[in-house]
Amino acid sequence: MSEAFQQRGTGNKVEVGANFELLGYVNGNNNRIEILGTGGPSKLHLYINGDNNHVFIGKDSEIKGLGICCGNHIRAHNTRIVIGEEFTIEAGGRFFLYNSGNSLQIGKHCMFSSSITLRCGESPHLLFDSQTGAYLDQSDGVVVGDHVWVGEGVYITKSVSIGDETVVGACSVVTKRFTQTHVALAGNPARVVRENVQWIRNPGLLQEGTAFHQAYVDHHAQFPRPLELTPLPD
DSSP: OOTTEEEESSSOEEEEOTTEEEEEEEESSSOEEEEOOOSSOEEEEEEEESSSOEEEEOTTOEEEEEEEEEOOSSOOOSOEEEEOSSOEEOTTEEEEEOSTTOEEEEOTTOEEOSSOEEEOOOTTSOOBOTTTOOBOOOOOOEEEOSSOEEOTTOEEOSSOEEOTTOEEOTTOEEOSBOOOSSEEEETTTTEEEEESOOOOSOGGGOOTTSHHHHHHHHHHHTSOOOOOOOOOOO
16 A cells, blocks of 8 residues: 555554555544455545545456545545446546445446546535425435446436446436446436447457357458558668
C-alpha cells in the first residue's frame, strides 16, 4: 500500500493486494477496505469520510485510475461497495457515494471504459417534497450485473440496475432499473435498443466451433489481406 494513503481514526482495517497503488485517505472509525491482488498495475484514489464504510474489490481486476468518494465534507456512514473479480476500468472513472447507507454492487468480469461517472446520491445538496416535507434524496442502491460492458462517458444515476450480459453505449445516461439480460442500452435517458446481445472481450476468447467464432471468421473473409510489398533493390 502506498504511503500516500492516510488513515485517521480507530478500528479501520485496510488490506491491499499485489500490484495495487492506493491513494487518498480514510477519515473515521471502523471502516473496512479489502482489495485483492490485481491482474496488472492498478491505481485507486479512495476518499472516505465517515464511519462503518466497506469497500471490497475482487481478485485479478485492473484499474487504470478510478476515484471513489464515500462522503465528502459531510460525513457518510454505512456505505458499501462490492466489485467482483476481473473488473477492468480505464482512466477517468468516478464513483460517488455521498449519502449514508448508499450501496454499489458490480458483478464479475465487468469492463468499464473511460470517463464513467456513477453517482449514488446528491449530497450535500438536499431535495425535499415541497408539500409534505419528505426527504427525497434516497437511493436503494445501484446494482450492475455480471459481464457488463459500459462504454465511454456513461453516466449512471442513483437507484439503477443493469442486468447481466448488458452493453451500455457510449455517452448514455442510465436513470432507471433494467432487469433484462443480453441487451444493449443507449441514449439519454438510456433505453433498450437491441435484444439478444452477446459481447466478448477480445477475439482471443472466441471458442472455435461456436456460431460467434464462425461469424467473426466469415466477416473478416470479406476483406482481402494486404498485398505483400516487393523489397526495393539495394
